[in-house]
Amino acid sequence: GAGVSQSPRYKVAKRGQDVALRCDPISGHVSLFWYQQALGQGPEFLTYFQNEAQLDKSGLPSDRFFAERPEGSVSTLKIQRTQQEDSAVYLCASSLPRTSGSYEQYFGPGTRLTVT
Amino acid sequence: EDKVVQSPLSLVVHEGDTVTLNCSYEVTNFRSLLWYKQEKKAPTFLFMLTSSGIEKKSGRLSSILDKKELSSILNITATQTGDSAIYLCAVEVGAQKLVFGQGTRLTINP
Numbered sequence: 001g002a003g004v005s006q007s008p009r010y011k012v013a014k015r016g017q018d019v020a021l022r023c024d025p026i027s028g029h030v031s032l033f034w035y036q037q038a039l040g041q042g043p044e045f046l047t048y049f050q051n052e053a054q055l056d057k058s059g060l061p062s063d064r065f066f067a068e069r070p071e072g073s074v075s076t077l078k079i080q081r082t083q084q085e086d087s088a089v090y091l092c093a094s095s096l097p098r099t100s101g102s103y104e105q106y107f108g109p110g111t112r113l114t115v116t
Numbered sequence: 117e118d119k120v121v122q123s124p125l126s127l128v129v130h131e132g133d134t135v136t137l138n139c140s141y142e143v144t145n146f147r148s149l150l151w152y153k154q155e156k157k158a159p160t161f162l163f164m165l166t167s168s169g170i171e172k173k174s175g176r177l178s179s180i181l182d183k184k185e186l187s188s189i190l191n192i193t194a195t196q197t198g199d200s201a202i203y204l205c206a207v208e209v210g211a212q213k214l215v216f217g218q219g220t221r222l223t224i225n226p
Contacts, residue, residue, distance in 0.1 A: 004158070031212055042120075042204055042216030043159070056213060091158070098212055104150060104164050105214065109157040 002026070004108035006092050012114045013082045021077045021111045025094030032075050033105060034067055035091040043091050049075060050097065082115045089113075118143040122205050122217035130225050133195050137220045139205030140187040147208040149181055149188050154202040154219065162190070162203075192222075200224045 005024045013019050025032050030051050035043035036059075045059040051072035060067070064082075069075040079086055089112050093105040123138045139149070148166045152159035163172045165181035165188060172179050176195075181188045192199055202221050206214040 033212070033214075035214075035216075040218075042206075042218050043214075045213050045215065048211070048213060055211060095212065103212065104161045105212070106161065107152075107158040 004092055004094050004106055006090075006108040006111050008111060009109060010112050010114075012116060015083060015115055016081055018078065018080045019082055019113065021079075021090050021113070023075045023077070023092030023094075023108060025073065025075070025092070026106055028096070029094035029106075030072070030097050031095045031103070031105075032069060033093040033095075034075070034077050035093065036061075037089040037091055037110070039088075046077070046090075079113075082113075084115050087113055087115045118207070118209050118215045120205055120207050120215050120217035122203075122220050124220060125218060126221045126223075128223045128225060129195060131195060131197060133224075134191065134193045135195060135222065137190040137192075137203050137205075137222070138187065139189070139217055140185075141205075141207045141215075142186065143207050143209045143215060145209045146183075147210070150206045150208065150214065151179055151188075151190050152204040152206065154204055159204055195224045197224045197226055 032049045034046040037043040047067045048056040049069045064080045066078045089110040091110045092108045095105045120141045151162040163179045168183040176193045179190045202219040204219045205217040
């Protein structure tokens with residue numbers, strides 16, 4: 001079956017622009033996660049949804065970052081007034097719920113954001 | 117603050133060698149430890165470990181968790197050039213939230 005897909009794969013934004021990054025999870029995966037991966041570092045947690053409910057947004061670095069998943073499937077990560085330090089790869093992952101017993105996260109290919 | 121540390125950060129070996137990658141953690145609410153392989157793009161899942169001392173194996177790769185020492189190792193035997201990648205260790209804390217280490221960049225030379 002299809003894996004997690006993300007679009008766009010690459011995005012160049014001028015400082016101050018708003019961007020929207022999209023994630024299509026694996027069909028049937030109720031849990032969805034966003035991570036930020038800076039160059040040479042491991043991914044860092046941003047936020048987590050179970051269906052349409054955003055259960056944890058403790059990793060969002062500022063109020064310029066906003067995520068939504070209105071119908072419990074596709075999710076969008078929005079960054080307002082981008083700054084150079086926002087340049088990173090943004091990874092989306094999805095999984096079955098923890099109660100399923102097999103809840104490892106499957107990652108998409110990421111969106112590489114460059115802010116100039 | 118939850119922390120995951122991997123060592124070495126970088127490793128270069130010859131094809132056919134055996135390698136051991138290390139992961140140690142200090143977290144407040146440990147639930148599981150996961151290993152991922154990251155090539156150019158998406159991290160791909162290798163293992164999930166929840167119980168101490170039970171080895172998980174997949175082909176030439178194996179991993180084990182030591183909850184007393186708060187650590188895990190990933191072994192790769194008879195390495196091949198296709199094993200070249202960044203290996204990420206992550207600890208699940210709370211409700212499926214993953215805290216990642218910095219990764220080990222493994223290079224296999226022919």
